[in-house]
Amino acid sequence: MDKRAVPEIENLDVKQCWELLRSVSVGRLAVWAGDHPDIFPINYKVDHGTLVFRTGEGTKLHTVLGATPVAVEADGVDTASGVAWSVVLKGKAESIKLTQDVLDTVGLLLFPWQAGRKDHFIRVVPTSMTGRRFKITEPLTWWSPLDDATRAGLE
Template sequence: MEALETQDCWRLLRSVTVGRLAVWVDDHPDIFPVNYKVDHGTLVFRTAEGTKLQAATGDTPVAVEADGVDPDTGVAWSVVIKGQAAPVRNPDELLDTVGLLLFPWQSGKKEHFVRITPDTITGRRFKVVPPLTWWTPLDDATRSGLE
């Protein structure tokens, strides 16, 4: 496993457009898929009114995780940003954000833009190993039961 430098994390985040947004809702964590764009050291996504918007823009920090794998090399990566999310309200900033061409996957009214400003960004890269090389304590138990 290789820990990634910050600039590598941002480059990888730019290479995909979908991640998972982790938020705190009432008394439990929740995760939502979001399509996003990187914008000047932040992530921006669009959403409609609802649980995701309320939870993301509350007082509790959020996290976004994105990942990918190169099928030719078998090298995978994962990047996590943690920080505060806030609605984009400033008219000039809103116009700039609209220019990101951030199109939701689902139809419907998604007029809220949310910007996540990270406090931390971490990433790692690793080689995916073939499933036959995985080992768990259950492997021996299963084998013993069949012999």
């Protein structure tokens, strides 16, 4: 049996998490919608220790402005080094309504990817943030006896 070393997972501090969140602009927003969880892709910008995104009328807007906290997850990978990372931010979403605050967020150059009215600016204020970085495991190390059984069933 091949006993390969299990890759180390590096837990990231808050500063490292913010740096990584700044390096990408797309994440997933997790919300509780009535009686079930829901996930929406968002493009965002980091702004003074918060995340800001735009949205239009609909489920996402009405759900994030409820009393239930939200989570945002973003990740990335350096294909050259084979190192991946993931950051999860949990917190409270709030609508940006004050004129000066809206003008400040416009300066973030936050442009929606999807056409349509996206005139609501939402700020997620974190209550917690976690992140990790790890080396991607070679696909051959993912093998398990179940893989052979599945393959045999398909033949």
